[in-house]
Amino acid sequence: MTTPVPPPSGDAHHQQVLHDNLQAAARNTAQEQASRLRLYPGRWTRRDWAHASLFATLGVLVVALVPGFSQAMQGEDAPQHDVVTMSLALPPLTAAQRTAQRAHDNWQLVTVERGQTLGSIFSEMDVPASTMHRILEQPDAKAKLTRMRPGTELGFDLAQDGSLKKLRYDRSDTERVELTVSGDAITEQVIERPVEIRNVVISGKVGRSLFHSARQLGLSGANINTLTDEVFKYDIDFNTDVTQNDRFSVVVEQTWREGELIRSGPVQAAVFTAKGKPFSAFRYEQDGKAEYYNADGRPLKKSFIRMPIQYARLSSRFGNRRHPVLGTSRMHKGVDYAAPTGTPIMAAGDARVQFRGVQGGYGNTVVLDHGRGHTTLYAHMSRFGNVRQGQRIAQGTIIGYVGTTGMSTGPHLHYEFRVNGVHRNPLQHTMPEPDPLSGRALAQFRQQTGPALARIREVEDVIYADLPARPDPDRQVASASRGGNGRG
Incomplete structure (x- = not known):
């Protein structure tokens, strides 16, 4: 409610100014009261309580976390706690330790x-x-x-x-040489550095990437390539x-x-389980x-590798199909592997180069004769490897x-x-198994x-859940050996 203001009296001009000022003050007071009633009508809403709680929490955190803030908030009469720092004497270094420390500090490694x-x-x-x-x-130094x-380390003092x-x-690995230069004389000291040999088992799951998972577990890149490109390449298509x-264990x-x-x-x-089927491999020197051999002592190396190209996608299978260029249905007498241009192509087995050149719709083509009536053909190449017609090459040659x-x-x-001139499905044809170890070699x-x-x-x-508690000397890994009979 607005309080009435009395009319002006006395000096007309002075009274008029005073009257106007009182009226303006009264209006301002009324507006402030109305504003307070609109903002805070006597009962806080949930939003008001939330804002108040937030600011209160921030205030507590500032007091607790900001260094010196809580002490600054205290008065001069608040009790002060002195922090006492004590210096403890460390045990003295021996002469040998001091010498070793100085020697270590002076070395500059390159x-x-x-x-x-x-x-x-x-x-x-x-x-x-x-x-x-x-x-x-x-x-020795020369x-x-x-x-x-690259990677060799030298030390300069x-x-x-x-x-x-x-x-x-x-x-x-076990010897370090130190050459001491004194004028024109050079003396050599050989320091023995003992090493420890450990046979470890690295085991894990394939995950999203076999290479990434195995590397994280400590398996070297060379060991991973041995598994994929040498040991199991005949039995497992890693693509x-x-x-x-799937799991793997490697010793x-x-x-x-x-x-x-x-x-x-x-x-x-190594043991690699692919789609629930275990494949085993053991290294043996003869x-x-x-x-590498399976648990029965049979060589893992087959007469033919399953894929003559690595890290490729099977884009077309063996059998009748609609030709992608001609548009007609015809027999596809091989398989196609899609891969980037320039991807190396390997010989599927030991062979003699029967043909190297251009062959109609096959484009740049190589034909290999593996003996016993077996031949392989490789077509659509961008360029040839370092092979010539009539040359004998080993399995895996580019x-x-x-x-x-x-x-x-x-x-592709x-x-x-x-x-014997008849086309076979390279993904299904089974080659004869090589002869296993026998007699004394098998016992060793x-x-x-x-x-x-x-x-x-x-x-x-x-x-090895299916195996007995004690290994059978005549058949050490039954389930794994069954998995070793892969296709060629």
């Missing part, structure tokens, strides 16, 4: 990069070339330092004036046969030095040649590269398999592969 030479490294370290030549007069590979006091390098839930020999893994050896044994020459709609490999094989099998048993009980 990792050799691709294209670097010993001369360029000495130049970057501002060490005179004359010093390098004196070092190379040492027979043999090792002039054949350095430099004096305050920049002259070289010591140079060190690794002669082998179509492998799912995310490898690792070399450790001073708590660091420095090298992984070849795959000693007459100086190492090969004979050409994927292209789209001839009657083709895109880059057309692959045919013939037996079982004795050598037994520990690796035992290690895998400890890790992968699921794979």
Whole structure:
């Protein structure tokens, strides 16, 4: 309610100004009261309580988290707690420890990069070339330092004036050489570095990528390539046969030095389960040649590999189909693998090059004679490999590269398999199994592969769930050996 203002009196001008000011003040007061009633009508809404809670929480966090804020909010009369810092004496280092620490601090490590030479490294370290030549007069140093590979590590111990006091390098995994330069004399000291050999089992699931999963578990890239390109390439198509839930177990020999893994050896044994079917492989050396065998001692290497091209997609199968260019229905006498132009094509088996050249709609074509009436044909190549007609080549030799020459709609490999001139389905034709180990060689094989099998048993009980508790000496991995009879 607005309070009435009395009319002006006295001096007319002065009274009029005073009257106007009082009226304006009354109007402002009324407007403020109405505004407060609109904003806060006496009862807060849920939104008002939420905003109030939010600001209160922020205030508590500021007081608790901002350094010194809570102390600043306290008065001068608040009790102060003094923080006392005590210095504790550490045990003194021994003379040997001090010497080792100084020696470690003085070493400047250089990792050799691709294209670097010993001369360029000495130049970057501002060490005179004359010093390098004196070092190379040492027979061992010359043999090792002039054949350095990328990744080789060198250590330089430099004096305050920049002259070289010591140079060190690794002669082998177990020996480190330190060369001490004193004037024109150079003395050599060989330091033994013991290593530890461990046989480990690396086991896991394929997941989205076999390579990525296996690398995360510690399997080297070379070991993974051994599994896919050598051990199981005859029995498993890693493009179509492998799912995310398939498992693998691999026994490898690792070399450790001073708590660091420095090298992984070849795959000693492996079990790969593809679509519920286990495939086993064991490395066995005979007459100086190492090969992989299944649990029965039968070589895994077949007369023919399943796919003459890696990491390709099967785009057309064997049988009747509608020709993509002619548009008519006709027999497709081989299989097609779609792949980028330039993808290498391998010989499916040991053979003699029967034909190399252009062959009608096949375009650039190679025909291989494998003996016993078996031949294979590779068509639509972009270019040929380093092979010539009449040459004998080994299985896996690069004979050409994927292209789209001839009657083709895109880059792919057309692959045919013939037996006595009759076309056979290369995905289904079964080749004779190679002869297994026997007699003394088989006994040595079982004795050598037994520990690796035992290690895998400890890790992968699921794979060997069908086996008895004790291994049968005549048949060590029954289920795995059944999986070893793959197609050629």
